[in-house]
Amino acid sequence: xxxxxxxxxxxxxxxxxxxxxxxxxxxxxxxxxxxxxxxxxxxxxxxxxxxxxxxxxxxxxxxxxxxxxxxxxxxxxxxxxxxxxxxxxxxxxxxxxxxxxxxxxxxxxxxxxxxxxxxxxxxxxxxxxxxxxxxxxxxxxxxxxxxxxxxxxxxxxxxxxxxxxxxxxxxxxxxxxxxxxxxxxxxxxxxxxxxxxxxxxxxxxxxxxxxxxxxxxxxxxxxxxxxxxxxxxxxxxxxxxxxxxxxxxxxxxxxxxxxxxxxxxxxxxxxxxxxxxxxxxxxxxxxxxxxxxxxxxxxxxxxxxxxxxxxxxxxxxxxxxxxxxxxxxxxxxxxxxxxxxxxxxxxxxxxxxxxxxxxxxxxxxxxxxxxxxxxxxxxxxxxxxxxxxxxxxxxxxxxxxxxxxxxxxxxxxxxxx
Numbered sequence: 001x002x003x004x005x006x007x008x009x010x011x012x013x014x015x016x017x018x019x020x021x022x023x024x025x026x027x028x029x030x031x032x033x034x035x036x037x038x039x040x041x042x043x044x045x046x047x048x049x050x051x052x053x054x055x056x057x058x059x060x061x062x063x064x065x066x067x068x069x070x071x072x073x074x075x076x077x078x079x080x081x082x083x084x085x086x087x088x089x090x091x092x093x094x095x096x097x098x099x100x101x102x103x104x105x106x107x108x109x110x111x112x113x114x115x116x117x118x119x120x121x122x123x124x125x126x127x128x129x130x131x132x133x134x135x136x137x138x139x140x141x142x143x144x145x146x147x148x149x150x151x152x153x154x155x156x157x158x159x160x161x162x163x164x165x166x167x168x169x170x171x172x173x174x175x176x177x178x179x180x181x182x183x184x185x186x187x188x189x190x191x192x193x194x195x196x197x198x199x200x201x202x203x204x205x206x207x208x209x210x211x212x213x214x215x216x217x218x219x220x221x222x223x224x225x226x227x228x229x230x231x232x233x234x235x236x237x238x239x240x241x242x243x244x245x246x247x248x249x250x251x252x253x254x255x256x257x258x259x260x261x262x263x264x265x266x267x268x269x270x271x272x273x274x275x276x277x278x279x280x281x282x283x284x285x286x287x288x289x290x291x292x293x294x295x296x297x298x299x300x301x302x303x304x305x306x307x308x309x310x311x312x313x314x315x316x317x318x319x320x321x322x323x324x325x326x327x328x329x330x331x332x333x334x335x336x337x338x339x340x341x342x343x344x345x346x347x348x349x350x351x352x353x354x355x356x357x358x359x360x361x362x363x364x365x366x367x368x369x370x371x372x373x374x375x376x377x378x379x380x381x382x383x384x385x386x387x388x389x390x391x392x393x394x395x396x397x398x399x400x401x402x403x404x405x406x407x408x409x410x411x412x413x414x415x416x417x
Contacts, residue, residue, distance in 0.1 A: 016260065016265060025156060027250075034170075039246045040234065042175060043234070048227075061133045063208065068139065088127055118172055148189060152184075155180070225363075228388055229387070229388060243323070251315065254318075256337050258299050282407070293346055297342055300339065332385035350402060355403070361398070362399045365395075
């Protein structure tokens with residue numbers, strides 16, 4: 001690895017660290033300054049905004065990065081108009097759909113009408129941030145991309161602390177931090193003099209939007225599975241389960257620390273693999289995928305062992321003893337998160353080599369497969385935690401097998417030519 005590659009990796013790692021720190025500071029500050037019931041409401045908001053952000057806007061970043069990589073510079077920025085229009089359209093549509101939470105049953109589920117406004121604020125912030133990140137990633141602007149990620153993390157630290165000092169400790173104000181931090185993190189890049197990274201030639205619009213649409217379906221399936229524990233627990237909670245949604249959020253938050261780091265390191269993984277595949281370096285591409293999936297499996301083992309040994313202590317220390325999930329729940333959550341990481345790495349590998357249909361099919365089948373669990377299994381804890389575990393297993397199996405078959409078929413074609 002060259003010195004420049006090491007430097008880029010270090011920059012991204014630092015940004016990932018600050019991004020993860022910001023998310024956890026926000027969650028911890030909210031937990032320490034609200035009641036258990038309020039935190040359960042915030043947990044639902046947080047899960048919804050993660051589903052929306054990573055389920056709709058993050059696919060826009062991914063496909064923008066994939067398409068813009070290698071595109072010639074266009075002074076008029078034809079591609080930027082397509083991406084920004086798609087981002088604004090998604091924000092508008094989701095903003096309208098979020099009004100359903102103003103109904104009596106919606107308010108009862110989300111906890112407060114003000115959290116609907118906070119959800120809309122997050123949509124606006126994501127609509128600004130993720131297109132910028134996509135173009136920076138596609139242009140190979142590692143430092144600028146990392147600056148956006150790091151600034152968002154820093155704002156998630158500073159803003160909630162300022163809210164506490166000002167005495168504004170309601171869940172609404174903390175929820176607004178999510179969207180404000182996302183939007184403001186992209187402003188310095190947009191106002192900078194150098195915006196050559198944004199000026200890319202127009203690709204085939206129909207193909208771009210079709211791929212983006214498939215990615216949305218897949219990504220929404222991914223995020224619904226990952227956040228299903230909180231969302232299902234809040235929907236099914238009885239008088240004795242009022243804190244379960246909050247406890248599941250804290251357990252997932254601690255267990256998924258490696259996933260936060262990986263999601264930023266994707267700027268190294270996906271473009272590298274895509275470049276190798278497009279350039280006909282199929283052996284290098286296979287090695288990259290094998291290394292990434294194997295590393296995810298090893299980290300998954302560390303997640304499970306670490307959560308069983310240190311999870312209860314870490315959760316009590318950071319979030320408070322009332323938010324510690326039972327030992328059985330911690331086991332189910334940590335195994336689910338570990339399997340999810342393997343599936344996510346394999347999914348991104350399939351995306352990088354253009355297997356959009358495989359990604360879409362795998363996650364849709366996984367999501368459909370867990371619906372009977374929520375309906376038929378007894379017990380709120382099992383109904384809340386098993387969907388992630390079994391859904392991630394189903395997706396990982398399909399994706400790993402699909403990738404293996406893709407490389408095998410490619411090798412056969414190469415040997416016959």
